[in-house]
Amino acid sequence: MKRLDIMKRAGRNLAQAKGRTFLTSLAIAVGAFTVTASLAAGEGARQYADQIIKSNVDPQSVYVTKESMRQNAAQSNGLKEYSENQSQYGGMSIEMLSSDDIASLKAVEGVDTVLPTYLIDAQYIQFQGIDTKYTSDITTYDSTVLAATAAGDMPPLGEQLAANEAVVPESYAETLGVSAQDLIGKTLTLHLVKTGKTPSETEIQAAFMAGGTEAVQALYLSESKDVTLTIRAVSAQSSTSFSASSAVFISDTKAEELANYLTEGTSSYQQYVSATVMVEDGVDIEDVKSTIKDSGLAALTAKDISGMIFTMVNVLQGIVFGFGVLALIASVFGIINTQYISVLERTSQIGLMKALGMPRRDVAKLFRYEAAWIGFIGGAIGAGVAYVAGTAMNPWITDTLTLGDGNYLLIFVWWQVALMIVGLMVVAIVAGWLPSRKAARLDPIEALRTE
Amino acid sequence: MIELRNVSKTYGKKKNEFRALDDVSLTIPDGASVAVVGKSGSGKSTLMHAASGLDRPEAGEIVIDGEDILQFKPRAVDRFRSETMSFIFQSFFVQGNETCYNNVSLPLEIAGVPLRERRAKIVKALKAVGLEEKLKSRARDLSGGQKQRLAIARAIVNDPKILFADEPTGNLDSVTGEAIETLLFEYNKKHKTTLIIVTHDPDLAKKCDMQVHISDGKIQKKTGAKS
Structure with missing residues (x-):
């Protein structure tokens, strides 16, 4: 079975269970939001520190x-x-x-x-x-x-x-x-x-x-x-x-x-x-x-000075990032649970696909891709909310902390966000590993007997 | 041609051992329609599962077109099944949340048929069962008879050589059931597809070229012209 076909089917399966997919994604979104915000704040702080150093010290x-x-x-x-x-x-x-x-x-x-x-x-x-x-x-x-x-x-x-x-x-x-x-x-x-x-x-x-x-x-x-x-x-x-x-x-x-x-x-x-x-x-x-x-x-x-400041920024960023990762770890169990239920619910569907000659590997892929979709949706929601909220709050933060016009504390770097979403998809796939293995190992005869 | 040679299949272990198939030998010529008749627990379903490579009997040979599929690796059996066989079940097993189009598309996707060749085949299959109007309807919105028609469309879309039907009319009223039977036999005659129907309905069995009566895992009697 072609990868694209499996991906499409996985996407449609999730679209059928909208509420469940959304809630599971939301758990990931919380972690994704925290991680995105910490990345943005770290980037903003580094750029701000860099600017301060540049406007005070010649490199x-x-x-x-x-x-x-x-x-x-x-x-x-x-x-x-x-x-x-x-x-x-x-x-x-x-x-x-x-x-x-x-x-x-x-x-x-x-x-x-x-x-x-x-x-x-x-x-x-x-x-x-x-x-x-x-x-x-x-x-x-x-x-x-x-x-x-x-x-x-x-x-x-x-x-x-x-x-x-x-x-x-x-x-x-x-x-x-x-x-x-x-x-x-x-x-x-x-x-x-x-x-x-x-x-x-x-x-x-x-x-x-x-x-x-x-x-x-x-x-x-x-x-x-x-x-x-x-x-x-x-x-x-x-x-x-x-x-x-x-x-x-x-x-x-x-x-x-x-x-x-x-x-x-x-x-x-x-x-x-x-x-x-x-x-x-x-x-x-x-x-x-x-x-x-x-x-x-x-x-x-100047490099030494910025190095010293960056170390501090990195430590603070690391702490927030760590909380985000903790939230993500918690959400991993959500994915496992959701996918297990999904496998149970679709026993006959899995049996049919196997009867029609779908190899184990592809059955496992179908469920792993569903998990990846959940990771993607969660990451996109989290990053999206962080981006919208961050962009909206940036002027206020700048004003409150008197950072000066044009300086924003939260700077979103697209490749960091993209990398995080890809990372979340990988995490979700890993989380979906056990349920997908269960699906792949289902005996088609047993599965087709279920009704 | 499908040949089962001394096939035995046992379920359970030691004390609970149960012989589902006991030294079964059977030859089914190409293009025939065969009814496997028996009570529940007689081993008729196991016979179908063994003949289709879904199940692995521990003894015997299953030779389809000169090749013993029991010698194949699982991946090869899967490919063989996706290219040469199809199934129809009593409880349809159509995916309610998918459209008719995507239900029928599944075997083509599994067999790796390129996207551009799919549409024509799917439309043709749906036309053959009279569901061309329902292309975009969700399968769950169909009636029982329509669901089984959809299942047939899904079964024939990839032009299988062998079509297995497990109690295809078991969940349908007599009128709808008859229509489904007609559809299956017409297809069998027109396309020279081997049709193997597992049933306990003697009326349906009579319509087949050949009847295989099975009980306690053994073939009791074979009737029909070509046997």
């Missing part, structure tokens, strides 16, 4: 620190040996990168540029024509990632701001109560305060010799400096780009100048929490990363 960049964060965290419970170039950052004691480290990074083959992280602590900032003083973080403009623009024009990708230019986020304009466009061309003043240095003994002696006690006191006094910049552009609020949302951006040269000014004479002069290494195009970032690691520094690429 050709390596984030370098003196020691790895993990190492640091592991030691945070015990005592930590004192180190000359150690600093407090983010509540953690971190060993800093020295200028020697930066120089050695620059020497690594394939490295294009090395951009140390300059920590610039402004006491306050002031906008032209506005008296109120504000506090703000000040960060180096990242030329490798193009931020969304609300007003003005950003430098093209890969180009830095000029030394006297600044970019501010849209939220600042909101706080100030002016439109983003109004800020363009206005000046911005950064008030920097340099804390007193820790003068060496010779410096103290020299100052004393020169100007007596007053001169020595002056050595300890803090000094301040106002830096005036012109606002070139206002970056738009983005739900995926974090860097663009809450800091004043200045050029790397200006940042270096200011950082050096602030730290000159202190122990953190030309010491950096971290550095971003840009790898030349065409050079394998992994090679550079391993070279950096070999030199005793910690290095992290």
